[in-house]
Amino acid sequence: MRWVRYERNGEKAYGILEGEDILEVRGDPFAGYERTGTRRSRKAVKLLIPVEPRTFYAAGLNYPEHVMEMAKKHGTQPNLPKAADIGYRANNALIADGEPIVIPADAGNEVQYEGELVAVIGKKAKHLSESDALSSILGYTIGNDVSERGWQREDRTLWRAKNADTFKPMGPWIETEVDLDALETIVRVNGVETDRFRTNHMIFGVATFLARMSRYLTLYPGDVVWMGTEGAPKNLKHGDLCEIEITGIGTLGNPVLREGL
Amino acid sequence: MRWVRYERNGEKAYGILEGEDILEVRGDPFAGYERTGTRRSRKAVKLLIPVEPRTFYAAGLNYPEHVMEMAKKHGTQPNLPKAADIGYRANNALIADGEPIVIPADAGNEVQYEGELVAVIGKKAKHLSESDALSSILGYTIGNDVSERGWQREDRTLWRAKNADTFKPMGPWIETEVDLDALETIVRVNGVETDRFRTNHMIFGVATFLARMSRYLTLYPGDVVWMGTEGAPKNLKHGDLCEIEITGIGTLGNPVLREGL
Numbered sequence: 253m254r255w256v257r258y259e260r261n262g263e264k265a266y267g268i269l270e271g272e273d274i275l276e277v278r279g280d281p282f283a284g285y286e287r288t289g290t291r292r293s294r295k296a297v298k299l300l301i302p303v304e305p306r307t308f309y310a311a312g313l314n315y316p317e318h319v320m321e322m323a324k325k326h327g328t329q330p331n332l333p334k335a336a337d338i339g340y341r342a343n344n345a346l347i348a349d350g351e352p353i354v355i356p357a358d359a360g361n362e363v364q365y366e367g368e369l370v371a372v373i374g375k376k377a378k379h380l381s382e383s384d385a386l387s388s389i390l391g392y393t394i395g396n397d398v399s400e401r402g403w404q405r406e407d408r409t410l411w412r413a414k415n416a417d418t419f420k421p422m423g424p425w426i427e428t429e430v431d432l433d434a435l436e437t438i439v440r441v442n443g444v445e446t447d448r449f450r451t452n453h454m455i456f457g458v459a460t461f462l463a464r465m466s467r468y469l470t471l472y473p474g475d476v477v478w479m480g481t482e483g484a485p486k487n488l489k490h491g492d493l494c495e496i497e498i499t500g501i502g503t504l505g506n507p508v509l510r511e512g513l
Numbered sequence: 514m515r516w517v518r519y520e521r522n523g524e525k526a527y528g529i530l531e532g533e534d535i536l537e538v539r540g541d542p543f544a545g546y547e548r549t550g551t552r553r554s555r556k557a558v559k560l561l562i563p564v565e566p567r568t569f570y571a572a573g574l575n576y577p578e579h580v581m582e583m584a585k586k587h588g589t590q591p592n593l594p595k596a597a598d599i600g601y602r603a604n605n606a607l608i609a610d611g612e613p614i615v616i617p618a619d620a621g622n623e624v625q626y627e628g629e630l631v632a633v634i635g636k637k638a639k640h641l642s643e644s645d646a647l648s649s650i651l652g653y654t655i656g657n658d659v660s661e662r663g664w665q666r667e668d669r670t671l672w673r674a675k676n677a678d679t680f681k682p683m684g685p686w687i688e689t690e691v692d693l694d695a696l697e698t699i700v701r702v703n704g705v706e707t708d709r710f711r712t713n714h715m716i717f718g719v720a721t722f723l724a725r726m727s728r729y730l731t732l733y734p735g736d737v738v739w740m741g742t743e744g745a746p747k748n749l750k751h752g753d754l755c756e757i758e759i760t761g762i763g764t765l766g767n768p769v770l771r772e773g774l
Contacts, residue, residue: 337669408598
């Protein structure tokens with residue numbers, strides 16, 4: 253099942269995507285819902301980010317080749333994470349499928365995509381075991397962890413390197429039926445494939461993260477966990493279109509603009 | 514004016530604190546409100562955290578002696594931050610005035626308070642100048658940035674060191690009339706004063722942070738910015754009561770428990 257979030261009569265509402273139609277519901281996938289029987293064309297509505305997270309978690313370094321490539325770029329020794337220590341991103345930076353990534357005027361040229369699987373928490377949960385951790389998940393969506401590498405190297409925190417406005421495209425919807433091992437992530441810039449990797453080829457998998465996180469913290473409905481990216485992402489520039497596809501989920505596409513151009 | 518948030522007939526509501534009474538309002542301090550004329554005793558209601566932040570910002574190292582003391586403790590060279598680079602904390606960890614800080618069973622003994630001024634954003638804002646930055650603020654509250662120093666030294670991120678459930682007491686209310694230069698922060702453990710400092714003796718002040726942040730990110734009503742702490746905080750243990758007073762704002766008090774004891 254695919255959950256979309258969209259604007260309906262000026263209000264934010266959830267619906268179920270069926271082919272090219274949205275089936276209207278009362279309620280939402282977290283607290284409960286019922287179908288209204290009304291059906292409308294997906295093309296007639298503006299899709300929103302599929303959830304406004306209460307807490308926005310991000311795994312950061314979580315794929316082996318990405319750790320190697322980032323260390324090479326930063327001129328440091330590769331340092332594989334020893335435990336599933338989660339990080340954070342910020343809600344101000346979220347944009348929906350189709351909305352423009354706007355590169356700040358004074359950013360450098362190393363503004364790069366990172367195609368990521370996003371787990372959306374469906375239930376309040378603490379002290380999950382690895383074997384039941386995935387039961388806390390409503391479904392999965394796609395994230396683009398846009399990053400300005402100069403600021404990432406030089407600032408004391410990741411605040412503007414990863415959390416400038418528009419740097420966190422997320423969507424287009426939440427897919428509830430997912431076989432993690434079958435997924436492939438494919439990145440295209442202007443229609444040309446620039447990266448492809450097994451989505452579940454992570455250093456620490458989704459269940460490992462959720463079990464460790466929930467020893468110390470309560471997961472809440474609507475929390476999101478971005479799972480990191482593989483490889484060596486490429487630069488984005490004004491006029492590009494960046495698409496992240498995860499097979500079985502969908503494609504998140506965003507045009508790129510530079511402020512002031 | 515002091516804004517409290519509390520439970521009213523099972524719903525979360527804002528009210529205005531006047532002496533020992535709460536004046537009921539319709540609406541809230543962000544979107545607008547009107548007084549209903551109903552007045553109730555503050556003692557008859559349970560106070561909640563004064564806001565659920567959309568984004569939870571934290572300055573981290575922002576007072577000169579604290580930078581020195583933390584470097585000494587970590588066995589590293591003190592490294593004064595060169596710019597107002599903001600960090601983040603997580604909503605799961607927030608608790609209200611009076612609620613217990615629960616130290617996880619496997620935490621070490623270095624679980625410490627950090628008494629902090631918290632700026633609460635009142636208006637959507639971007640590209641603030643330093644001279645108009647404070648106009649985006651609704652008011653100020655108090656935060657206790659509870660930190661487990663072993664995890665802070667050893668983990669790759671601050672996730673459980675600073676964001677374990679209950680590690681972020683915030684409250685008791687939002688004070689809208691504040692003279693930053695007049696404020697003093699006083700910490701007491703079991704009634705004994707353990708720290709006292711000029712609240713505004715920061716490396717980078719509130720206006721400097723907001724101006725720099727808002728060059729790259731949009732501030733939203735209800736965002737909070739925790740401003741860091743001074744000095745060398747002390748350990749907390751099961752059975753303690755930790756109080757953070759900021760003169761002119763109020764006192765945030767929380768008992769301390771250790772899980773499993």
